[in-house]
Amino acid sequence: MKNKVKITSQFWSRYRNLVRTEMIPYQWAVLNDVAGIKIERERNDSSIPNEKSHAIENFKIAAGKAKGTHYGWTFQDSDVYKWLEAVAYSLREKMDPELEKKALEVIDLVAEAQEPDGYLDTFYSILGLEWRYKRLAGSHELYCMGHFIEAAVAYYEATGNEKVLTVAKKCADNIYENFGLEEGKIHGYDGHEEIEIGLLRLYHVTTNEKYLELAKFFLTERGKHPNFFKEQAAVYEGPNALNGIEDMPDTYFQNHEPVKNQTTAEGHAVRVVYMCTALADLAATTGDKELYDICKRLWENITSKRMFITGGIGSTVIGESFTLDYDLPNDTMYCETCAAIGLIFFARQMLRIKPKAEYADVMERALYNCALAGMALDGKHFFYVNPLEVNPLKSKMDPTKSHVKPVRPSWLGCACCPPNLARMVASLDDYVYTVGEDAIYVNLYVASESCFELSSGSINIEQDNEFPWDDKTKIKINNISLKNMPVGLRYPYWADGLELSINGKTQDYEIKAGYILIDVPAYTEFNLELSFDVKIRRYYANPAVSDDVGKVAVGRGPFIYCLESVDNGEMLQCIELLKDSKLEYKWNPEILNGVGIIEGNGKRINTTKDELYSVTSYSYTDTKLKFIPYYAWANRGENEMMVWVRES
């Protein structure tokens, strides 16, 4: 089965071109320490390495091609792998010999850095192989190899390069020899899930059962023996592999109980959604009902109790973690870009198990809001943390908020997010549809031309629209196969109605699990027109979310909107949106590469008072409010921003 989705969407083509023409070259320069930029710490913590990336240099040293020692995090290698993965998707979309040359150099370098037995990790190759696999809480060895395997599979699938796949298999084989239930093997797992995702991808491309088995081992072993990390640490005398991280609560590592018993999302948010992605992939791959139930429980907990309206997750900087149900503070949260991306990964795998529009709804929410906000419009500045409310003075002067940056830095001490965004955007074509032999589901309304080759023949689907701004799409489905093909059209949560016509005739429809199913007969072309009722929406949070009570968030289509002080004046907390104000949507081509803005009537507390506390109530002045889509904030200099606005 070889599928091809060519994205033609104007909105996404700009981003995908940006990845190809700006992000990938820029990130390459950073990884090689020639970008000439200042690396910022992601928060006030002097232990965060921020002198340079050194990521490529680490490989050269490990490969014996340069002198020196390792610099950076234990997971510095993964920056290179995620870059390589982004390159793979980019080449898949459009071959570029220059870029391919760089990728092949990297692959050669990785192959040279790989140990003869397949082990691959520059940190221990440089600092002492005798300590490998001995402090997994913080070493990120399997995490890095997982990212390499993902990149390798992507690169192999995009270009057919066998060498990179061979390196990946050697890598996985080394892990297989060292980890497992058998005596003599390590009954443990990495402090940061990711290898499980890599191994499953390797299984999909190789169909070698041992990779599936190994992924399953890691996922089921986790949490069975919570002292594993501490026991390793007690006898470890090797180089500092984030030593001390094993003192974090077991929940940080999702290590507090066996995964099958976990019912709430606990600990480091990225770790959780990476674990869930692998779990759901395993469930989809094996059809294991029990695994699906675990995934459903965790999905339900995250998306109905622990997710910000932007699709961001992670409520505290301490451990970059989930906290408790309905604890969603707008100005101290974490909402790491990588976590939103991980939630998109998770959603995609859930859709593979069972097509339910709610999975795609969340995917779309995280994609168009939190994830996309992770990068500036120039593709060269990145947020690690994506707040829903910012006051730049507080970010600077309140150490509690040092992680809440008001402007995207050029690069970050912990650089996980920028290359993660690159690979996400570059592989967006993989998220538009869920394709099975028995049905195809349209998850995202993204203009594109697609061809799916199934065993019965091929299906072409063409989406012609100006989403995410417009409210209608044409979808041409050409079933050139032996059998009727049901095509599911997602009824998105943000539509207040949907008119459907097929070949020019208005059509009634039923919605099942959030999808409208159209049965396209064999050897038939259907021309659909979908016209959504896209109203500006006022969203209210569950009153259990104490931080949002009395407030409203404005959205339209997949976008959540926000106020910035550049449009609305300083001290945004003084603003209230009138309950009865009409909200108007206007296309503005002049700002932020063209965005739809929303205007409404509000009032503003007068700030003439000097007293700190007084018995005089507030006085107000009428004001016009201007909202912009959240993803586009912080592109016009440093200023205040606010998603949840008081309503009166």
Add this chain to the structure above:
Amino acid sequence: MKNKVKITSQFWSRYRNLVRTEMIPYQWAVLNDVAGIKIERERNDSSIPNEKSHAIENFKIAAGKAKGTHYGWTFQDSDVYKWLEAVAYSLREKMDPELEKKALEVIDLVAEAQEPDGYLDTFYSILGLEWRYKRLAGSHELYCMGHFIEAAVAYYEATGNEKVLTVAKKCADNIYENFGLEEGKIHGYDGHEEIEIGLLRLYHVTTNEKYLELAKFFLTERGKHPNFFKEQAAVYEGPNALNGIEDMPDTYFQNHEPVKNQTTAEGHAVRVVYMCTALADLAATTGDKELYDICKRLWENITSKRMFITGGIGSTVIGESFTLDYDLPNDTMYCETCAAIGLIFFARQMLRIKPKAEYADVMERALYNCALAGMALDGKHFFYVNPLEVNPLKSKMDPTKSHVKPVRPSWLGCACCPPNLARMVASLDDYVYTVGEDAIYVNLYVASESCFELSSGSINIEQDNEFPWDDKTKIKINNISLKNMPVGLRYPYWADGLELSINGKTQDYEIKAGYILIDVPAYTEFNLELSFDVKIRRYYANPAVSDDVGKVAVGRGPFIYCLESVDNGEMLQCIELLKDSKLEYKWNPEILNGVGIIEGNGKRINTTKDELYSVTSYSYTDTKLKFIPYYAWANRGENEMMVWVRES
């Protein structure tokens, strides 16, 4: 000049008896590790010592009377000194031979632990005297000696015990020999201000100028050479004296610039107000106008931009610090009990320089709200941190709020607050009046019988009232002196009017700097009656305080009120107080040892919705609200609490 204020107030007598009969014996048991209680860490930080107090044992070891090593913080000694100071005030109020015996034992023990040259600090006496005075950023040596000197002066003044004063003078002499501008002396100061307060008290009792000079040296040297702490740390190889604390920003130690240039309150809140207390004492003592200006600037910044409505200060747990103007978050703040107490100290010294009612207003605010909330009604449970909003689940499960405890622990790993409260309450008589040769000012309306002996004769003042609950007071002033005596009556900020009568006749009055001045002729008795218009007040914060915008705080007299879920149901965030609701005050003798409660009408968001985000706005149900005084919260089990309530 020997003055005596005997407090007869029912409200305060209960607390002062509690100090004598419960707190002092209880704290004595804790300091001796025989209380049989569990010591809680004040936040999630495994480095906080919480096995035991060991404070008395440290002295025994240092004195050579027991074997073992030092346990606890570098400032563990100060717990004993603050206890001794509380005992001094308690004995001053009421002699108690049993208690005196314990105090004399402690004094003997301290004398034995003192080094022959006067140095006094069990940490270095036990762990290596060669390292003394060599890492002052975290060693707290001068801080501890400052507390001893305060205790010694208090004890000497209360009982005439010369021995304790001798130990204190030896101690101060040792410091004098080691610190100062002269060559060969250390041009430095302690990481935590306190010695300055102690030296000034020692000066007041001995009139020895060198103690004044030394206090002035410490206060003026600070911040001149911000690298002082780091330079000491670079060459230090002694025992761990909070090593690493010198990496905190210079502001943490008020070490960022010379004190005379400081215009905003920066860094650790307790340190700031202890420094200010000494500065103001020095200004009052020397009449130095420039010093007073510094004090005024810092006072102004704290009280008009950085103080919670409860009189709490310190906006973040990180460094227990001030942050920036108007940053007053209700549920993550610090508001340490000691900081509120320090603010009371500062206010008292400011009143000595110049009688302005605003100083007494703040003193009263901090006293009746934040400081008093620091202890349970039983006198045996204590808050370190005094939040204005608590959800117990968040305190437990959100690591960002691990310092925000919903119930007072029996004791704390860092036990600075409980004995500080004991000495504050036990010495409350020192805060009621400001007494000078030329005028006497009534700062607090606390029922009491007082006699002030001035050079011209004596003045007796008797306050007869049921404050803080009642709205009137009788004040009998008997001037048995050679000259007319002006007596200033504070016009409190919470009064909407005040009727005054003298000897039964209603009297017009003028207000000057917040005081009504009554000139009492020589050899005359005046019987005053003051009748305050004490309305329930709705307070609104300056709109720059983003956390309070759209909300209201309820107060009456000196008390700020709060909602608790035990009275108002869970999910307090769902509650709104109606703008037009009448608020009614009722005395309730049944709960919380008798309190005035406030009732009003509100509405409550219905919590029937399951969705995390929806387009359906909230629905409401009418509800009755019941407010209790803030100081009395968390005395009826674990529950939610909220000071700032949404108003609609």
